[in-house]
Amino acid sequence: MKIGFIGVGGMAQAIITGLLKQNKLVPSEILIHSAHASTYEQVAKKTGVTAKNSNSEVVKDSDVVVLAVTPNVATPVIQEIRDQLDPKKKTLISIVAGLTLERLAELAGYDLPTLRTLPNLNVAIGAGMTAVHANENLTGKAKEEAIGLFDAVGSTVTLPEADFATFSALAGSSPAYVYFFIDSLSRAGVKHGLTKKAATKIAAQAVMGSAEMVLNSDENPFGLIDQVSSPGGSTVAGLLAMEEAGFMTSVIKGIDTTIERNNAE
Numbered sequence: 001m002k003i004g005f006i007g008v009g010g011m012a013q014a015i016i017t018g019l020l021k022q023n024k025l026v027p028s029e030i031l032i033h034s035a036h037a038s039t040y041e042q043v044a045k046k047t048g049v050t051a052k053n054s055n056s057e058v059v060k061d062s063d064v065v066v067l068a069v070t071p072n073v074a075t076p077v078i079q080e081i082r083d084q085l086d087p088k089k090k091t092l093i094s095i096v097a098g099l100t101l102e103r104l105a106e107l108a109g110y111d112l113p114t115l116r117t118l119p120n121l122n123v124a125i126g127a128g129m130t131a132v133h134a135n136e137n138l139t140g141k142a143k144e145e146a147i148g149l150f151d152a153v154g155s156t157v158t159l160p161e162a163d164f165a166t167f168s169a170l171a172g173s174s175p176a177y178v179y180f181f182i183d184s185l186s187r188a189g190v191k192h193g194l195t196k197k198a199a200t201k202i203a204a205q206a207v208m209g210s211a212e213m214v215l216n217s218d219e220n221p222f223g224l225i226d227q228v229s230s231p232g233g234s235t236v237a238g239l240l241a242m243e244e245a246g247f248m249t250s251v252i253k254g255i256d257t258t259i260e261r262n263n264a265e
């Protein structure tokens with residue numbers, strides 16, 4: 001299978017890194033092109049994938065085309081490659097936030113097998129969380145192969161398109177919010193005398209283990225909070241101080257704003 005990436009920014013590079021790391025594909029199966037030669041040539045050099053001289057060449061030589069450009073250039077880019085997107089031979093995968101299957105069909109053709117996805121950065125380490133929704137033309141083996149690319153680099157969930165904006169906040173954007181939390185924990189450690197390096201490692205390992213506990217436990221997070229909070233102890237004292245500063249309200253406000261922004265696009 002040949003898979004072509006149109007755009008090789010942060011997210012496409014994360015997917016490519018994950019696919020190669022998980023041995024789902026070998027470099028010769030991946031083709032790339034983007035706006036600037038300095039970007040795609042460097043990515044090709046670093047990963048061993050093949051750089052093409054145009055978006056059209058990528059599409060011509062690929063079975064599966066991954067649209068990985070920012071939303072503001074998606075329309076002209078699809079118009080540029082539309083003629084090469086033969087519905088009998090190609091599958092289109094979009095990772096573009098906010099771009100609906102209806103809009104993709106309008107731009108790329110109503111017969112084209114198409115998968116709308118919303119991955120997150122953790123695909124780079126095989127721990128991604130990706131939402132998928134296929135159109136009615138993508139069926140059977142082609143559908144399995146398209147979704148299989150994201151299964152290979154983490155978990156996938158099939159969601160109605162109406163839930164993509166919420167999913168995007170909770171999984172697509174949330175790595176940034178979790179990094180923010182880890183940095184805040186680590187900064188607190190620095191305030192109390194730890195080095196930034198040690199504090200960041202301690203904070204990140206604690207967050208990773210806590211996430212695993214949530215995934216592997218029948219308890220909901222509040223039950224686990226109670227297990228950590230010894231009666232009369234320091235954890236409950238810290239929790240109450242965080243809540244007094246508006247911890248949960250801050251998180252929900254941030255997610256509300258992310259979803260509003262997603263819905264406005």
Ligand SMILES: NC(=O)C1=CN([C@@H]2O[C@H](COP(=O)(O)OP(=O)(O)OC[C@H]3O[C@@H](n4cnc5c(N)ncnc54)[C@H](OP(=O)(O)O)[C@@H]3O)[C@@H](O)[C@H]2O)C=CC1
Pocket residue numbers: 006007008009010011012033034035036037039040055068069070071073077095096097118119120121172173
């Ligand atoms: N970052 C994330 O965590 C997530 C991102 N997404 C979606 O992924 C998409 C890409 O985001 P991200 O990787 O963060 O953005 P980047 O800005 O890092 O990457 C955008 C890429 O598009 C390329 N590009 C711009 N114009 C063209 C063109 N005319 N032809 C071909 N390539 C072009 C750029 O080329 P060059 O580098 O050469 O300038 C760049 O490689 C977005 O639609 C976003 O919504 C979805 C989920 C998560």
Ligand SMILES: O=C(O)[C@@H]1CCC=N1
Pocket residue numbers: 097168172173
């Ligand atoms: O910030 C963004 O627009 C994209 C969508 C999800 C993560 N990054």
